[in-house]
Amino acid sequence: MIKIIKNFLEENEIKVLNDWSLNNYHKSFFTDPGMDINYPRTRLTTRIHGNLVYKGPENDKEKVEYPQEAFNIQKRIIETLRLKNALFPNQFRHGIVTGIGFEFGSISLHQDPIYLPNTYTVHCNFLTQKPIDGGITIINGKQYDINVGDALIYTVSHLQHEVTQVVGKIPRILWCYGFCVTDEDMKNIFSYQNIVSKNT
Numbered sequence: 287m288i289k290i291i292k293n294f295l296e297e298n299e300i301k302v303l304n305d306w307s308l309n310n311y312h313k314s315f316f317t318d319p320g321m322d323i324n325y326p327r328t329r330l331t332t333r334i335h336g337n338l339v340y341k342g343p344e345n346d347k348e349k350v351e352y353p354q355e356a357f358n359i360q361k362r363i364i365e366t367l368r369l370k371n372a373l374f375p376n377q378f379r380h381g382i383v384t385g386i387g388f389e390f391g392s393i394s395l396h397q398d399p400i401y402l403p404n405t406y407t408v409h410c411n412f413l414t415q416k417p418i419d420g421g422i423t424i425i426n427g428k429q430y431d432i433n434v435g436d437a438l439i440y441t442v443s444h445l446q447h448e449v450t451q452v453v454g455k456i457p458r459i460l461w462c463y464g465f466c467v468t469d470e471d472m473k474n475i476f477s478y479q480n481i482v483s484k485n486t
């Protein structure tokens with residue numbers, strides 16, 4: 287199940303998110319998820335790896351303080367998708383992961399975990415900075431070449447996905463909002479048009 291909402295983000299939100307990623311990716315809470323064995327450290331994310339779970343900001347070595355805009359967007363997603371239960375994956379700080387992908391980096395084919403029993407893991411992804419070329423998401427073999435600010439929402443626990451190699455010196459910046467979605471909420475998210483614009 288895949289849904290795109292065009293132009294979900296405002297211009298100023300895109301700028302704030304990009305600035306935050308560019309100003310913070312060298313900090314210890316950005317780590318390499320190791321999803322490109324040929325080009326290590328071409329992608330860094332704020333996701334927590336392995337069996338570790340997010341225990342709250344007091345446990346962060348360097349405190350992750352996402353900008354207020356990131357939370358405004360999260361609230362808007364929950365409202366727009368009509369989520370009754372907004373449960374976050376336990377590897378996501380505050381339900382949010384941001385990643386930065388540098389030249390040559392790609393993300394190999396995978397599915398994401400189911401974090402809570404009887405839920406689907408759904409990501410609402412935003413590209414906030416697009417590389418010169420590449421860095422395109424492929425879901426079940428089909429390319430989704432979204433624009434900056436569009437929401438690409440899909441069931442990452444059930445659909446195979448990958449990202450093509452980033453080409454050029456402009457890094458790919460992605461903001462990912464994760465949800466553990468119940469059956470009931472799945473209907474709310476995916477029951478209407480697959481591609482919509484924010485204002486329709």
Ligand SMILES: [Fe+2]
Nearest residue numbers: 397398442447
């Ligand atoms: Fe994934």
